[in-house]
Amino acid sequence: MMDSDLVSLWLTLKLAGVTTLVLIVLGTPLAWWLSQRSRASERSWLSNTLKNIVEPLVALPIVLPPTVVGFYLLLAFSPDNLPGELWQSATGTTLAFSFYGLVVGSAIYSLPFYVQPLQVSFSALQRELIEAAATLGASPLDRFFSLIVPLCRRGFIIAICLSFAHTVGEFGIVLMIGGNLPDETRVLSIALFDHVEALDYGKAHILAGGLLGFSFVTLFLLYAVDRRWQHGTRTT
Amino acid sequence: MSLSIQARVEREGGFELDVNVTFPDRQVSALFGASGSGKSTILRLLAGLDHIPGIRVSFGDTVWQDTKTFVPPNQRHIGYVFQHLNLFPHLSVSGNLDYAEARRQSGGGLSRQDLLDILNLSNLLEKLPGQLSGGEQQRVAIARALLSNPDLIVMDEPLGSLDQAAKNRILPYLQRLHRSLEIPIIYVSHVVDEILYLADTVFEISAGKITGENSVIDFSVSGTHINQPEAAAIVSCRVRSENEQHSLTELQFEDTQLLVSAGQLINGESVRVKIPARDVSLSRKRNESSIINVIATTIEHIHDPGTGASAVVKLKCGNQFLLALITRKSLQELHFEIGEPIFAQIKGVALMTQHDS
Amino acid sequence: MTSSNGWVRRKVLVAGVLIPLFVHSSCYADHLRIGVASNFRSTLEKIATGFELTHNTTVEVSAASTGALFAQVKSGAPFDILFAADSVRPALLESDGHTRLRRTYAYGQLVFWTPGKPANETSLKQYKRTMAIANPRHAPYGKAAADTLKIMQVKSDRVVYGTNIAQAFNFVRTGNAPAGLVALSQIKHLDVPAVEFWVVPPQSYAPIEQQLVVLKDASVKAELFVAYTFDPDTTRLIEKSGYLVSDTSNQTGTGAER
Numbered sequence: 094m095m096d097s098d099l100v101s102l103w104l105t106l107k108l109a110g111v112t113t114l115v116l117i118v119l120g121t122p123l124a125w126w127l128s129q130r131s132r133a134s135e136r137s138w139l140s141n142t143l144k145n146i147v148e149p150l151v152a153l154p155i156v157l158p159p160t161v162v163g164f165y166l167l168l169a170f171s172p173d174n175l176p177g178e179l180w181q182s183a184t185g186t187t188l189a190f191s192f193y194g195l196v197v198g199s200a201i202y203s204l205p206f207y208v209q210p211l212q213v214s215f216s217a218l219q220r221e222l223i224e225a226a227a228t229l230g231a232s233p234l235d236r237f238f239s240l241i242v243p244l245c246r247r248g249f250i251i252a253i254c255l256s257f258a259h260t261v262g263e264f265g266i267v268l269m270i271g272g273n274l275p276d277e278t279r280v281l282s283i284a285l286f287d288h289v290e291a292l293d294y295g296k297a298h299i300l301a302g303g304l305l306g307f308s309f310v311t312l313f314l315l316y317a318v319d320r321r322w323q324h325g326t327r328t329t
Numbered sequence: 330m331s332l333s334i335q336a337r338v339e340r341e342g343g344f345e346l347d348v349n350v351t352f353p354d355r356q357v358s359a360l361f362g363a364s365g366s367g368k369s370t371i372l373r374l375l376a377g378l379d380h381i382p383g384i385r386v387s388f389g390d391t392v393w394q395d396t397k398t399f400v401p402p403n404q405r406h407i408g409y410v411f412q413h414l415n416l417f418p419h420l421s422v423s424g425n426l427d428y429a430e431a432r433r434q435s436g437g438g439l440s441r442q443d444l445l446d447i448l449n450l451s452n453l454l455e456k457l458p459g460q461l462s463g464g465e466q467q468r469v470a471i472a473r474a475l476l477s478n479p480d481l482i483v484m485d486e487p488l489g490s491l492d493q494a495a496k497n498r499i500l501p502y503l504q505r506l507h508r509s510l511e512i513p514i515i516y517v518s519h520v521v522d523e524i525l526y527l528a529d530t531v532f533e534i535s536a537g538k539i540t541g542e543n544s545v546i547d548f549s550v551s552g553t554h555i556n557q558p559e560a561a562a563i564v565s566c567r568v569r570s571e572n573e574q575h576s577l578t579e580l581q582f583e584d585t586q587l588l589v590s591a592g593q594l595i596n597g598e599s600v601r602v603k604i605p606a607r608d609v610s611l612s613r614k615r616n617e618s619s620i621i622n623v624i625a626t627t628i629e630h631i632h633d634p635g636t637g638a639s640a641v642v643k644l645k646c647g648n649q650f651l652l653a654l655i656t657r658k659s660l661q662e663l664h665f666e667i668g669e670p671i672f673a674q675i676k677g678v679a680l681m682t683q684h685d686s
Numbered sequence: 687m688t689s690s691n692g693w694v695r696r697k698v699l700v701a702g703v704l705i706p707l708f709v710h711s712s713c714y715a716d717h718l719r720i721g722v723a724s725n726f727r728s729t730l731e732k733i734a735t736g737f738e739l740t741h742n743t744t745v746e747v748s749a750a751s752t753g754a755l756f757a758q759v760k761s762g763a764p765f766d767i768l769f770a771a772d773s774v775r776p777a778l779l780e781s782d783g784h785t786r787l788r789r790t791y792a793y794g795q796l797v798f799w800t801p802g803k804p805a806n807e808t809s810l811k812q813y814k815r816t817m818a819i820a821n822p823r824h825a826p827y828g829k830a831a832a833d834t835l836k837i838m839q840v841k842s843d844r845v846v847y848g849t850n851i852a853q854a855f856n857f858v859r860t861g862n863a864p865a866g867l868v869a870l871s872q873i874k875h876l877d878v879p880a881v882e883f884w885v886v887p888p889q890s891y892a893p894i895e896q897q898l899v900v901l902k903d904a905s906v907k908a909e910l911f912v913a914y915t916f917d918p919d920t921t922r923l924i925e926k927s928g929y930l931v932s933d934t935s936n937q938t939g940t941g942a943e944r
Binding site: 231 | 376378401402403404405406407408409411413415417418419428429432433434473474477
């Protein structure tokens with residue numbers, strides 16, 4: 094039985110890792126877009142309005158119960174509905190009960206934990222620095238990697254760590270759409286729940302304690318690194 | 330290649346930009362005006378940092394912006410020196426220069442070593458921007474802008490955040506650069522002194538409109554700024570000979586001569602000379618006096634502001650002009666008249682050591 | 687300034703109104719609190735309504751998972767009767783001394799459900815795709831389903847577990863799983879067309895015994911409620927809801943549907 098818990102551990106880390114990667118790719122441009130607010134002018138009215146809608150949408154998963162997200166995801170994943178249907182015809186299987194379905198659910202659920210710290214970091218950037226880089230011949234992509242990423246290192250690290258840790262702890266969504274498959278969707282939080290339901294408190298203690306310890310250590314390190322940063326450089 | 334911009338921009342709140350100006354090639358063009366007059370806006374539009382539709386910007390034959398086109402700033406090859414420091418804080422001086430060098434436009438231009446020498450940066454290379462003084466930071470910023478081998482340079486009040494001592498140290502560097510470069514420089518400032526020191530052509534701007542275009546010499550003796558205490562005349566002279574016995578150099582100024590402290594000057598060289606108004610006094614007679622520069626002029630114009638202690642008198646000498654700052658009391662007591670011949674006694678003559686354009 | 691009589695009358699009036707509010711309702715002999723496992727809730731509510739009418743006693747029903755109810759009782763929740771969905775937890779409560787009566791009130795029935803397709807023994811044995819069942823480790827219907835799959839030698843592509851029978855049902859209902867082994871009571875509740883489901887013969891799995899317990903300190907009316915539950919009319923109601931009431935070894939699949 095310990096073996097299956099190890100598999101769950103591996104699944105959990107894999108889920109958190111893949112989800113974080115997805116968030117880096119999709120969440121970074123989103124965070125950048127939200128952080129750039131142009132001054133009032135007719136041209137930027139539409140863009141700003143769109144941002145005013147998207148921003149609270151991104152924040153929704155923080156306040157919504159995961160069961161709500163899970164509920165809608167279950168419906169969306171169903172082959173009777175469009176998203177599920179598209180996936181089914183493309184891959185031959187359902188999104189529900191699959192690792193990829195969990196990735197989709199986790200990415201949505203951990204989105205604000207990635208986007209928000211990064212967005213804050215981006216907005217604190219001095220615009221003139223980026224303009225200076227442009228005048229030196231750096232294209233937008235060049236400016237992003239050569240200047241913005243190094244200057245926003247702290248924001249990136251916080252965003253990555255938070256979304257990783259948050260996904261490790263995820264339960265409600267996986268419960269709703271995972272199906273408890275040992276090699277694919279039984280992550281640690283589900284395994285823990287199983288142990289409790291089966292009244293196997295000994296194993297439950299081990300997993301719960303492990304999760305608690307992991308979360309604490311992650312946050313502790315995050316704060317410690319952040320403190321060192323404050324005393325070191327004065328970049329954002 | 331000359332740079333031109335045509336822009337008519339109306340904004341809510343009444344600010345309007347209405348300009349149609351061409352900046353000449355190979356010169357330092359100054360854009361002179363008070364804060365809020367639109368100087369920085371024009372620069373940002375020229376560089377493409379702000380994108381307002383409906384304006385037209387072109388450089389030589391290349392159109393940078395019109396109704397159909399917009400060339401982004403990273404493709405315009407402009408060296409831009411901002412007023413506030415834009416050195417990348419996470420890179421050393423050397424790193425900042427590397428950044429520019431890696432994206433440098435090919436084909437000539439000052440080399441890294443050239444710039445290190447001209448701007449005297451060799452001993453600063455390993456430092457971080459936060460460890461540099463204001464003046465040092467600006468020198469690095471200038472070097473970095475030049476290291477990208479731009480086709481033109483734009484400086485937006487580059488000395489604005491420096492104290493007077495730092496400014497005085499940097500101005501010679503800027504002059505040296507002007508001599509080493511063959512590209513146009515557009516220099517924005519509201520400080521007359523800097524303009525007199527560096528510019529060849531001066532564009533005056535007020536409330537979004539260009540109100541005047543003059544050579545710097547004409548600018549120095551006209552306009553509202555001449556009532557400021559730093560008012561000075563810029564005159565063009567030619568080096569005649571050295572008086573080694575007294576460590577003086579003789580300059581040919583119109584029909585007469587000016588004596589200045591000996592500098593490293595070449596015979597026959599054209600130089601620009603700055604004569605502060607406060608160092609010029611007027612006399613109806615040529616006296617025996619310790620002042621060695623006494624010039625015969627005629628009074629061209631008298632500006633009496635009506636209040637305060639001082640007035641400015643504009644004097645004509647040949648084809649050029651001088652300014653004299655005198656007390657209103659003297660003005661009233663001596664009854665100067667326009668057209669009257671008068672001697673200008675000049676106490677201080679500053680050589681600006683520039684070639685005439 | 688009124689007479690002392692008036693003053694006393696007002697005090698008595700106030701007391702008469704306030705005091706009953708503070709008297710705990712369980713002090714009344716004719717009030718029952720019942721905890722019920724979620725899957726039996728609708729049936730129990732019908733039983734409770736009938737009981738209230740005939741016995742002049744109010745019945746308060748709380749529904750939750752068996753596990754949650756179990757935990758609540760162990761922490762001292764004031765239930766009189768617990769209707770669990772299994773027999774494990776009632777047995778535990780009894781061995782811990784919390785109960786004075788434990789009895790099987792129904793047997794759950796497993797059905798094979800394939801929405802939109804005909805369901806029968808053959809289609810179950812030949813079923814290859816995703817199958818949704820309750821978690822065999824801790825859900826009673828789950829164990830039965832696992833047993834069934836083994837006996838019928840079903841080689842489905844993958845078997846997904848719902849955390850309880852309700853979730854397994856939901857997986858099938860939303861279309862994410864094309865088929866599942868669910869409870870007959872759920873099928874009846876939803877009014878599923880007969881051709882879509884097949885009642886699995888009870889011999890295929892260990893009986894899904896659902897037991898009730900009367901708690902130690904329960905009201906005296908509790909035994910009355912239990913007796914009412916085994917009343918023939920009530921029994922018929924329970925069977926109609928999709929359960930078996932007597933021992934499964936004497937019943938056939940079709941008999942239980944009536």
